[in-house]
Amino acid sequence: MRIGELARRTNVSERSLRYYEKQGMLTAERTPGGHREYPEAAVDRVIRIQELFAAGLCSEKIVQLLPCMRDTDGGPSVRATPNLVTELTAERARIDRMIADLIRSRDTLDEVIEAARVP
Amino acid sequence: MRIGELARRTNVSERSLRYYEKQGMLTAERTPGGHREYPEAAVDRVIRIQELFAAGLCSEKIVQLLPCMRDTDGGPSVRATPNLVTELTAERARIDRMIADLIRSRDTLDEVIEAARVP
């Protein structure tokens, strides 16, 4: 598929898709004229990338991580180096703290919302 | 307490504390010479602010939200307006999605970490 369709299906702007490519997180074949041609699996990949961004990983980490992920198409996955594992473990801890924070904030919002609802 | 101690105790830079004040999220008495003097409750407040930032709320929303929060010192809290409640409800939904995303990303990391650990 081409970039327009990928953008529509993933809800990610074309701008961002090109950015992902430049960062090495996403690759595409090219038509003779130079237009990008994506495989079906790109949809899942882009969604994964977005999730990882949302989790606070920078593109550099994601670049390292992606080849180690079991893609939905079951492609062969690279084994993470010990060094990468260390980094990812730290990221995991950070994500845990993030989730805890979010839950506290959600509780705070719930309190305020509830207090406004009931006299 | 003064800004240095507050910064140390909350792990938030003095720079950020001054910024919070300028945005109207944090107030402080002033000494005759102009130095900020914070009450003990400021510690909790700053931590709350950080959590809300981490949850993706912008300072403007936080400004509206703060007076509606039951402070740890049990101060009188303002009732959220219906309009604010609507906005906060949307934020709450966003936080829920965020948590779901984070959990998926954490699972992804776990998979990669586990795959690297076991041959």
Place this chain on the structure above:
DNA sequence: CTAGAACCTGACACCAATGTCAGATTCAAG
């Protein structure tokens, strides 16, 4: 009184993903 630590304001820089625009090229349908 004094020295050094702490604080003040204001300004500029940064980050990293994304938005946006311009001008040129390619694609696909008629």
Place this chain on the structure above:
DNA sequence: CTTGAATCTGACATTGGTGTCAGGTTCTAG
């Protein structure tokens, strides 16, 4: 072939919280 939609590259702007520096003032221990 033509034409309009889609895509290309490259450049500049934005965002919002934070870092950092400069130059000056205030505080406090001795």
